[in-house]
Amino acid sequence: MLVTIKTEDARLGMFVHAVAGGWIASPFWRRQFVLTKPAELEKLRDAGIAEIEIDLSKGIGPVAASASPVPVDLDVVAGDIALPDPESPQQLRRRRRGAASAERRAQAVVDASKVVVQAMLDEVRLGKAMNVTALVPVAEQIVESVTRDAVAMLNVTRLKTKDEYTYVHSIAVAALLIHFARTLKLPEEEVSVLGLAGLLHDIGKMAVPKALLDKPGKLEPPEMAVLRHHPEKGHALLSAGPPVPEVVLDVCLHHHERYDGRGYPKGLTGEQLSLAARMSSICDVYDAITSQRPYKRPWSPSEALSRMRSWTGHFDIDLLDRFIESIGIHPVGGLVRLQSSRLALVIEGNDREPTQPRVRVFYDIPAQRFIAPIDLIATIEADPIHRAECGQRWFGERWGTIEADILDGRWSSLESAVPSSSTAKGVLS
Numbered sequence: 001m002l003v004t005i006k007t008e009d010a011r012l013g014m015f016v017h018a019v020a021g022g023w024i025a026s027p028f029w030r031r032q033f034v035l036t037k038p039a040e041l042e043k044l045r046d047a048g049i050a051e052i053e054i055d056l057s058k059g060i061g062p063v064a065a066s067a068s069p070v071p072v073d074l075d076v077v078a079g080d081i082a083l084p085d086p087e088s089p090q091q092l093r094r095r096r097r098g099a100a101s102a103e104r105r106a107q108a109v110v111d112a113s114k115v116v117v118q119a120m121l122d123e124v125r126l127g128k129a130m131n132v133t134a135l136v137p138v139a140e141q142i143v144e145s146v147t148r149d150a151v152a153m154l155n156v157t158r159l160k161t162k163d164e165y166t167y168v169h170s171i172a173v174a175a176l177l178i179h180f181a182r183t184l185k186l187p188e189e190e191v192s193v194l195g196l197a198g199l200l201h202d203i204g205k206m207a208v209p210k211a212l213l214d215k216p217g218k219l220e221p222p223e224m225a226v227l228r229h230h231p232e233k234g235h236a237l238l239s240a241g242p243p244v245p246e247v248v249l250d251v252c253l254h255h256h257e258r259y260d261g262r263g264y265p266k267g268l269t270g271e272q273l274s275l276a277a278r279m280s281s282i283c284d285v286y287d288a289i290t291s292q293r294p295y296k297r298p299w300s301p302s303e304a305l306s307r308m309r310s311w312t313g314h315f316d317i318d319l320l321d322r323f324i325e326s327i328g329i330h331p332v333g334g335l336v337r338l339q340s341s342r343l344a345l346v347i348e349g350n351d352r353e354p355t356q357p358r359v360r361v362f363y364d365i366p367a368q369r370f371i372a373p374i375d376l377i378a379t380i381e382a383d384p385i386h387r388a389e390c391g392q393r394w395f396g397e398r399w400g401t402i403e404a405d406i407l408d409g410r411w412s413s414l415e416s417a418v419p420s421s422s423t424a425k426g427v428l429s
């Protein structure tokens with residue numbers, strides 16, 4: 001639907017279908033486009049163009065004139081958008097080349113780390129004394145690599161062959177813990193210790209027969225019972241050697257505990273578990289389900305995070321949300337705010353560009369109204385994701401119904417729904 005508005009009412013996220021005076025009068029080289037930068041708004045106004053025609057099916061509309069029950073602070077909304085410049089094709093190619101060389105550097109770190117980790121774990125399997133100090137420089141190298149380019153490191157450690165799974169899984173959990181700890185702004189010395197804890201968390205698996213670890217298909221109950229002893233066996237191995245930090249012992253013993261007490265070996269619950277234990281449980285599961293295993297295909301990061309969020313009681317849910325934030329990948333079904341101040345649901349992951357999933361845009365925040373759903377890939381050029389949002393905080397108890405209606409295309413049922421003032425205020429503050 002096309003609507004003519006005054007140029008002074010134009011705002012970011014609008015799709016400009018035409019400008020008054022035609023294309024010749026336009027200061028833009030494109031005839032039609034989405035307003036994504038404050039500089040573009042200025043350019044429109046500076047060009048003396050009185051009116052523009054916008055397409056409501058492709059972008060947001062004008063702010064509703066009618067009083068809304070939701071008091072939105074427009075300064076807060078606008079102030080919290082940091083719009084990046086759209087990339088030119090040359091910039092995009094340069095970025096992709098840069099990503100490839102970052103991944104080569106990360107791969108070199110993983111390969112070097114793998115040699116040390118494999119040698120140490122194999123010695124433990126043979127019953128030899130463990131030399132934990134040999135892993136300290138490996139942990140430091142992983143810290144450095146994550147600092148240099150976390151995305152490259154996390155991408156590289158997701159790829160593992162069946163034979164190297166145990167070793168690379170340890171490196172991956174170390175990298176995930178380091179990155180997660182940085183997101184949580186933990187002190188730098190704790191970040192390094194968490195890296196070491198990640199490298200050693202599954203050391204007890206060296207006491208489990210290799211045939212059992214590599215078995216394709218599901219384990220029988222007696223086999224599962226053997227496997228479930230690995231945290232205690234690892235803890236005993238680490239306790240018997242030279243002193244290691246308490247966090248390393250804690251993560252080794254508790255990384256299979258669950259928030260609801262249904263984990264093992266002790267069945268501890270919630271606050272009985274340390275922050276490190278709760279973080280390690282999330283990182284361990286995330287890497288396991290996004291990796292190639294003998295008995296199942298890997299889930300994409302987006303699918304994995306979506307499933308982890310649906311497992312009631314397994315994880316500390318607030319911490320899981322922080323983890324999702326640290327990964328920068330939004331799970332399928334997750335609610336996100338786009339740079340254009342619109343709300344959207346993630347409807348499909350994007351394996352090539354995981355931070356740019358396909359989304360269904362359905363709500364205009366400044367106008368405080370539902371809009372006819374539009375599906376788009378959240379690229380920098382189209383409308384990138386600004387941050388994750390919480391559906392319950394926006395729409396209260398109706399969120400489940402609203403979410404289902406959006407996914408099923410029941411658009412008409414949404415038109416009368418508005419977020420409650422209390423929840424929306426909470427989101428914007």
Ligand SMILES: [Fe+2]
Binds near residue numbers: 201202230255256284
């Ligand atoms: Fe484990």
